[in-house]
Amino acid sequence: MRVFVTGASGWIGSAVVPELLAAGHDVVGLARSDESAAAVRAAGADVQKGSLDDLASLRAGAEASDAVIHLAFKHDFSDFAGAGHTERAALETFGDALAGSNHPLLFASGVAMIAPGRVATERDENRTSGPDAPRGGAEQLAFSFAERGIHPVSLRFSPTVHGRGDHGFIATIAGVARAKGVSGYIGDGTNRWPAVHRSDAARMVRLALEKAPSGSVVHGVGEEGVPARAIAEAIGRQLGVPVQSIAPDAAAEHFGWIGAFFGLDIPASSALTQELLGWTPTGPTLLEDLAGGAYDR
Numbered sequence: 065m066r067v068f069v070t071g072a073s074g075w076i077g078s079a080v081v082p083e084l085l086a087a088g089h090d091v092v093g094l095a096r097s098d099e100s101a102a103a104v105r106a107a108g109a110d111v112q113k114g115s116l117d118d119l120a121s122l123r124a125g126a127e128a129s130d131a132v133i134h135l136a137f138k139h140d141f142s143d144f145a146g147a148g149h150t151e152r153a154a155l156e157t158f159g160d161a162l163a164g165s166n167h168p169l170l171f172a173s174g175v176a177m178i179a180p181g182r183v184a185t186e187r188d189e190n191r192t193s194g195p196d197a198p199r200g201g202a203e204q205l206a207f208s209f210a211e212r213g214i215h216p217v218s219l220r221f222s223p224t225v226h227g228r229g230d231h232g233f234i235a236t237i238a239g240v241a242r243a244k245g246v247s248g249y250i251g252d253g254t255n256r257w258p259a260v261h262r263s264d265a266a267r268m269v270r271l272a273l274e275k276a277p278s279g280s281v282v283h284g285v286g287e288e289g290v291p292a293r294a295i296a297e298a299i300g301r302q303l304g305v306p307v308q309s310i311a312p313d314a315a316a317e318h319f320g321w322i323g324a325f326f327g328l329d330i331p332a333s334s335a336l337t338q339e340l341l342g343w344t345p346t347g348p349t350l351l352e353d354l355a356g357g358a359y360d361r
Contacts, residue, residue, distance in 0.1 A: 066129045068129035068131070070093075073099075075232065079262050087274075129167070151199050155171065159205075167214065173190065178330075210279055224260070230262070253309065255292050258287060259286060259350040284334070284337075298355060312327060315327055
């Protein structure tokens with residue numbers, strides 16, 4: 065099928081595009097810059113010029129395709145509410161473009177904060193809703209599209225989609241350790257972070273496109289929860305810096321913005337996703353990637 069992918073040149077999208085092409089799908093990638101467009105073309109996909117703010121471009125890409133995989137998001141922690149409003153407007157545009165088509169609309173979400181303190185599963189509902197909710201209440205909004213003849217699927221990714229070249233949370237935490245000369249964890253470090261290798265996440269997206277029923281939630285989780293202390297210890301070994309506990313009230317000063325997240329206990333399971341899609345994560349674990357130098361830069 066012909067698939068319109070937003071975020072096609074991003075961290076997850078740039079792995080999803082070749083995965084789709086290898087499976088025989090045609091891909092059109094949204095690109096907001098010449099550099100992004102060149103990367104999408106180099107991967108073998110066609111290009112739709114535009115951005116998340118260009119709703120006409122989003123509509124055109126969706127209307128000309130058999131499916132939409134929406135992976136782009138404005139990761140701007142200085143204006144997270146604004147990012148949520150942008151996300152909601154994009155999904156509303158896809159809803160209008162796809163209404164009555166029964167075409168798949170796969171959209172990125174996350175497992176973080178679905179069920180903090182216990183293992184979140186695909187059966188746990190994301191109760192956030194409305195334009196001012198995180199990510200603009202995207203999951204509830206998109207699932208309401210089923211009544212309009214659309215096939216929505218939520219792609220809930222781990223907060224850590226890891227691999228060489230990652231610039232996300234783990235890269236930020238490693239950067240703090242490099243700058244401070246100490247690899248820290250918060251409190252006793254027993255809080256857990258789910259993780260998935262980028263290659264496994266991309267394969268899950270392709271399988272969800274091909275197999276997931278309308279209204280499905282799938283979890284891009286390779287490891288239920290890696291203890292924060294184990295992450296800090298692996299970073300410390302690689303960088304050759306000491307490892308120490310950071311008091312919770314000092315986390316913001318030590319870690320900066322990432323301190324608000326690194327102390328969370330947010331484990332998640334993908335058992336139902338693996339059963340539904342026939343998906344088994346096979347990529348390196350997070351600690352293997354850390355030990356292999358993926359975050360040494």
